[in-house]
Amino acid sequence: MEPGHTPVDLQTTTRRAFGLSVREHTMTVPWDWHNPGGTLEVFARELAAEDAGPDTPVLLFLQGGPGNPAPRPVELGGWLGEALRHHRILLLDQRGTGRSTRLDRHADETLLDAAHLSLLRADSIVADAEALRAGLGVDRWDVLGQSFGGFCITTYLSRHPESIRYAYFTGGLPAIDVHADEVYRATFARLAARHEAFYRTVPWAERRIREICHHLNNSDERLPTGERLSSRRFRTIGIELGRATGFHSLAHLLDAPFHDVRGEKRLRGDTLAELGQRLSFEANPLYAVVHESIYGGSTPGPTAWAANCVREEVEGFEENLDPVRDEKFHLTGEHIFPWQFEEDPALVPFRRVAEDLAQREWPRLYDEASLAGAPATGAAAVYVDDIYVPMEHSLATAARIRDLRPWITNEHQHDGLRADGENIFRRLHAMVRG
Template identity: 30%
Template sequence: MSSIAAAKIISQRTYPVGGKLNVTEHFFDVPKDHSKPEGGTIRVFARSVKKRDSAIVPDSSKDKEQLPWMCYLQGGPGMPCRAPQNYNFTQTTLDRGYQLLYLDQRGTGLSTPLTASTLGMRGNNEVQARYTKLYRADSIVIDCEAIRQALTADYPEEKKKWSIIGQSFGGFCSITYLSFHPEGLRESFIFGGLQPLVKSPDEVYRRLYKKVIQHRRSAATCFDEHLIYSILHEPLYCEGNASNWSAHRLMSEYRVFDLDKTDEDEPIYFTGEMIYPWMFEDYSELRKVQDTANRIASDSDWPALWDEKQLEKNDVPVYAASYVEDMYVDFDLSMETARKVKGCKVFTTNVMFHDGMRSKMEEVFKQAFALRDDVVD
């Protein structure tokens, strides 16, 4: 576990919003490449939120200001956060005594953008590929640690750790966090994001294709606006292996997706979250980075995103929700992960889908905090 320098706070601006909330906008500078901190910085944006004190005589004590932090890690990869008041769990979490940080992970939202246009300014295609590889969970987690240190610089030692809450890919980031920087964590909540502990995406997609067939529905995403997702979705399962367009290779094993089949009595199914090389020909923005995407798909030089030995001796409390009918994160692989994370408590259900945190928030949060509070109905 290497030492990480605190992020540089560039600016902080606080304003009130409806619902008796105070929102603060933060801009931080962090190293572009954490292994080469001298090589320049990128900017990371986040919004924090706490209850607005409407008392006649506001409480300005340190205890009131230095509430325990909860950092929200968004799904994706490559998706920004909405404003805090637009999340249905914000008030619920604040009511439990936290202040919340919603992070625009590097390359997303108001953080330094990673788009086809900005990537083209970085240099030739090989340089672009190396740069894009800096946007996986390992870099995001180190950004988080740097930001945590900046935000808690004047906190007493017992308050410096923070809690994290990860949805989907945010849960994958949580597993990376637990593996390599657990010293920064007080507790971890994971919703639909118990990362499969695999070193190649092939087994993941074999299972997910079967789940897509069961659900008979597709995911709708505008890929022109989601370059990080399109290029780095498969490599988030890679360690020492190239993805080699895994979903594309494996689709031939499932005839229901074959557009060229001649049996008219058999339906043709849509796929789910999968990414295919032809997308980098069909989508105008992705077309600009086609060679870069192909280079990354053939690259096997990927470091570890999890450490099984560390997870086996984990001492950070972990509370997770895992969905039997999840079309995006295989349930059985998730439960294998849960068994390998010491002390991980899991709420499982077959009546929610991957978006349970959004569509069934009250129930999911109730179950997660019941695990935390050791409440048995």
């Protein structure tokens, strides 16, 4: 059953904030659009300038992730302020996040199964967006997607190309015809290069990383949440290397991590507190739970813990490296591993369902014929050094979308929209009209 043909209960309230009109939309939609039964709530916040009229174009923002809610702005700078000059903006909480029936370990346990968590991919998010568009009476809208949000746009152009006028991608496009293994081979290769740049920029960082991991292999250090910190979990802080300020952020974390108590090393309390914040998935468990499922269906076969398998092929990333003796020793990046569902209390309740999703055969999310004929005009910021979404995969997919104009730049990391959103959105906005 197609969204737009299924009635949804759409409720809207209006208030003012930041000198803007703020409309909050809540709608009830089926969990499974192809087999309507149980329902969930989906929420979107609409922001509009005082002089915006009903003919002002609507821009739907699709957040990166997966598993992250839409931004909760407290000021109107960056891309948001620039976009408000031209659009009414809809900030959609993707299903399972924010006010869209958030799923975490404290939620209704009957919703934390594979039947529900398998319905959090781009196809279901796009169906929710289409229902919202129809419910609001919008003929066509513009769409901005950051990272996984761009994956959702690619699905949108495959399923409902007639609904999009302009498509803006930041932080990459999905690989539409390669297995998750190949995606992770590319991300590990890009991360290795980024790692070497980090070690050149912060020459003492490698020694400190090895020192901490050796210490964790031989000491019982506890995070504020009570669980023992392992060296393999510590190594996942490498996700920071893909962000604009990542080198400096990690350097500060690694600068002085230890107490020396009568000749014995102990991690400092502030170090453990910061690591606890960085390493816990309490705030966004779905990011871990459904992460690899976003790559499913591009080729036959399950994802089967692709990142965990591929890491063993790439020198410096293997799980059981010796931090003292092995020649290369790297942190890991945007990679999810099965043991995280044993070590992170926020993920323990999802251990069985994560295994189920890893072994599942997924339907395709993308249609090449629809992409090739999509009437929308698009522009994409593609970052040369992106360790999250490899440039080569983004460009291969961009070439298959009828009128997608790539801007290839080494000025930004994956979080360019957060770091310099005003200029990035202004450039993409001009590109689709050039």
